[in-house]
Structures are given as C-alpha cells and as structure tokens.
Amino acid sequence: MKTKIAVLGAGSWGSMLAAILDANGHEVQLWTRSAEQANELNQHHTNSHYIHDYTFSASLQATTDLEAALTDATDILFIVPAQATRSVAQDVNQILAKLGTKPALIHGSKGLETKTYLRISQVLAETIDPNHRTSIAVLSGPSHAEGVTQHDPTLVTVASDDFDAAKHFQKLFMNEYFRVYTNSDVIGVEFGGALKNIIALASGALAGLGYGDNSRAALMTRGVAEISRLGVSFGANxxxxxxxxxxxxxxxxxxxxxxxxxxxxxxxxxxxxxxxVVSNMGMVIEGIATSQAAYDLAQTTGISMPITEAIHAVLEQKETVPDAIHALMTREGQTENG
Structure with a gap:
C-alpha cells in the first residue's frame, strides 16, 4: 500500500533514503530549511552540495514548509544533525498537535545530544508527545549515500522496542539493493551508530600521518571494544x-x-x-560533538575509553595527534577482554 512519508533533512543520507522510499513506490515529501536546495531538487532533481553526479526521480518532491511535509504523513523520518533534532522535533510536535495525526517515527541520525547525553530516540520520546506518535524506531548500519547511488548492496538495521514498528519500517525500506534487518536493541544500535564516528576520526588521523593497515585494524577492533563497554553499561546487548x-x-x-x-x-x-577542518568540510562532522558527549559519559560512568579520551584531547588541542598515539601505545599493559 502506498503511504506518504515525510523525510526531514535533505543532506546526503536524508536525500538518498528519500530516494529509496520513492523508488519503493511511496509518496515522499523531503523537507529542508533551504529554499535554494528545495528548488534545485524540484527543478533539476539534483542535490549537488551533498551528492555529486546523481539525478533524483521527478516524483520526489522537496519543500521548506514543514506543515505541508507532515500533512497526511503516516511516517516521519528524522535525518537532521543530532544537535538539531530537538528543535526540529519541537516544531513537529506542535504541528502534529494541530493536525491531530499520529504517525510512526524513525530516525537515521548518528550522534548523542551534547549536555544531556541523550540518544536520538530519547530526544524524540522526550520532545514529541505520545499522543502524537505511534512508535519510535532507528535505522543504522554501514551505509554511505554514495554507495546507494550505485545500487551497491547495502545492509542496515531497524531497531525498535515495538517489533511491529521495526517490521513496518523494514518493509517500507527494503528492496533488491537495500536490505533491512530488525533488532530490538535500540540502545546498542544507537550507541554503535553514534560512537563509530569517533573511531572514524581516529582512523582518518592515522591515515593522515601515513600509518597503514596494522594500525587501523587495531584501532577499529579496540574501538568496538570500548563502544561496547559503554553501551553495555547502559543496557545494550x-x-x-x-x-x-x-x-x-x-x-x-x-x-x-x-x-x-x-x-x-x-x-x-x-x-x-x-x-x-570544520570550515573545509562544509557539512556537519558528527564525531566532534559526539566525542565530547562520549568523553563526559566515560568520566561519569568510569568506563575505560582510551581512544575516545585521546580524540577528545586532540580536539581540545591538549595533545597533538602524534602525542595522543604515543600515549595510547605506551599505556600500561591490559588484558584484551578487560
């Protein structure tokens, strides 16, 4: 059955998820704050600032009118930067109250809210009244928009406390090049999606210094270990x-x-x-804000997160990257499963 889905956020991943939903035969309204971006998507069917050399379907429509995007929508996908989610959700809550509708919510943002340290599903639950939503889910996994443009086989997870909601979104998104698994571990899925950006910053720093496969394999393995330690302490599987x-x-x-x-x-x-670095990127670097939130959580909980601490020190300009690497490598010996 064809449904209307509001996709809030027209960055690279938001616009590609919208393209997937559109290709699957659903009516999609893509919301952006930028009138210039909306006009480009509607008139030229491109999103050149975020996605190069890709043409969207003419049936995918963009708007700057949030109420228009939400009107008659059975589902809402939040794909705005983590630190912008609360303000957008507050606006959504007001509009849903006015419309009297109760859509299913899902987000694909990967970060933690600074200061509150909340996961994005927690921000949505706190901000959008239960009377204005049926469920909350999260979509996450190893996925770059650039790969989806090539129909590179992509596998992701949809997690929700409500199994029916997870199955619902699995059906909405899944097709021959985009495979979706369900999961009930919202905590683990959100922590994994958020904290991997810290490891990506560290991996890029190693590459920038000319280090090779050994160092990055070690970094990713130990990075997953510390992500897991923190996530499990909050109840993740x-x-x-x-x-x-x-x-x-x-x-x-x-x-x-x-x-x-x-x-x-x-x-x-x-x-x-x-x-x-921030100026050169021209897009939100989620790992920067997330590193602060993860660092604070590690200090509060007493969870050992040496890679996160090292990246935090670099971003705070307390250490250079070479000094941070030296400090990590010369730490006192540990057991691998400790």
Missing part, C-alpha cells in the same frame, strides 16, 4: 556491537573517504587546525 550497527558501521566509516569523519580526521592527522 553486547552482540549488537558485532553486527551491522557496530563493527559493520565502524568498518565502513573508518576506512572510506566517503566518510566526512574520516576525512576530517585525515586533515587533523596532517596538522590542519580544527577550525579549518
């Missing part, structure tokens, strides 16, 4: 971190130049100041 939204997402994000976090880390490794 440790097996989740061996799956698509854990190790899978770390691999794709920490090895690919399609990852803006990896590219940002690469520049840091080459000695480019952080403010220049």
């Amino acid at each position: 440790p097996l989740t971190f061996a799956g698509l939204s854990g190790m899978g997402d770390v691999i794709v994000t920490a090895t690919s130049t399609n990852s803006r976090n990896y590219r940002a880390g690469y520049q840091l490794g080459q000695g480019v100041p952080l403010d220049e």
Whole structure:
C-alpha cells in the first residue's frame, strides 16, 4: 500500500533514503530549511552540495514548509544533525498537535545530544508527545549515500522496542539493493551508530600521518571494544556491537573517504587546525560533538575509553595527534577482554 512519508533533512543520507522510499513506490515529501536546495531538487532533481553526479526521480518532491511535509504523513523520518533534532522535533510536535495525526517515527541520525547525553530516540520520546506518535524506531548500519547511488548492496538495521514498528519500517525500506534487518536493541544500535564516528576520526588521523593497515585494524577492533563497554553499561546487548550497527558501521566509516569523519580526521592527522577542518568540510562532522558527549559519559560512568579520551584531547588541542598515539601505545599493559 502506498503511504506518504515525510523525510526531514535533505543532506546526503536524508536525500538518498528519500530516494529509496520513492523508488519503493511511496509518496515522499523531503523537507529542508533551504529554499535554494528545495528548488534545485524540484527543478533539476539534483542535490549537488551533498551528492555529486546523481539525478533524483521527478516524483520526489522537496519543500521548506514543514506543515505541508507532515500533512497526511503516516511516517516521519528524522535525518537532521543530532544537535538539531530537538528543535526540529519541537516544531513537529506542535504541528502534529494541530493536525491531530499520529504517525510512526524513525530516525537515521548518528550522534548523542551534547549536555544531556541523550540518544536520538530519547530526544524524540522526550520532545514529541505520545499522543502524537505511534512508535519510535532507528535505522543504522554501514551505509554511505554514495554507495546507494550505485545500487551497491547495502545492509542496515531497524531497531525498535515495538517489533511491529521495526517490521513496518523494514518493509517500507527494503528492496533488491537495500536490505533491512530488525533488532530490538535500540540502545546498542544507537550507541554503535553514534560512537563509530569517533573511531572514524581516529582512523582518518592515522591515515593522515601515513600509518597503514596494522594500525587501523587495531584501532577499529579496540574501538568496538570500548563502544561496547559503554553501551553495555547502559543496557545494550553486547552482540549488537558485532553486527551491522557496530563493527559493520565502524568498518565502513573508518576506512572510506566517503566518510566526512574520516576525512576530517585525515586533515587533523596532517596538522590542519580544527577550525579549518570544520570550515573545509562544509557539512556537519558528527564525531566532534559526539566525542565530547562520549568523553563526559566515560568520566561519569568510569568506563575505560582510551581512544575516545585521546580524540577528545586532540580536539581540545591538549595533545597533538602524534602525542595522543604515543600515549595510547605506551599505556600500561591490559588484558584484551578487560
């Protein structure tokens, strides 16, 4: 059955998820704050700032009118930057109250809210009244928009406390090049998706310094270990971190130049100041804000997260990348499973 889906956020991943839903035969309204971007999508069917050399279907429509996007929508996909989710959700809550509708919610943002340290599903649950939503789910996994444009077989996870909601979104998104698995571990899926960006920054920094396969394999493996430690302390299933939204997402994000976090880390490794890195990127680097939230959580909980602490020190300009690597490598010996 054809449904109307509001996709909030027209960055690279938001616009490609919208394209997938459109290709699957659903009515999709893509919302953006930028009138210029909406006009480009509607008139030229391109999104050149985020996706190069790709033409969207003419049936995919963009708008800057949030109420128009939400009207008659049975489902809402939030794909805005983590730090913008609360403000957008507050606007959505007001409009849903006015419309009197109760759609299913899903998000694909990968980050933690700074200061509150909340996961994105928690921000949505706190901000959007239960009377204005039927369920909350999260979509995550090893996926770059650039690969989806080529129909590169992509596998992701949809997690929800409501199994029917997870199955619902699995059916909406899945097709011959985009395979979706269900999961009930929302905590693990969100922590994996958020914290892998920190590992991607570190991996890019290693590459920027000229280090090779050995160092990055070690980084990713130990990175998953510390992500798992923190996630499990909040109730996550440790097996989740061996799956698509854990190790899978770390691999794709920490090895690919399609990852803006990896590219940002690469520049840091080459000695480019952080403010220049942010300016050069022209897009949100989720790992920067997430590293602060993860660092604070590690300090509060007493969870050992040496890679996160090292990246935090670099971003705070307390250590250079070479000094941070030296400090990590010369730490007191540990047991691998400790």
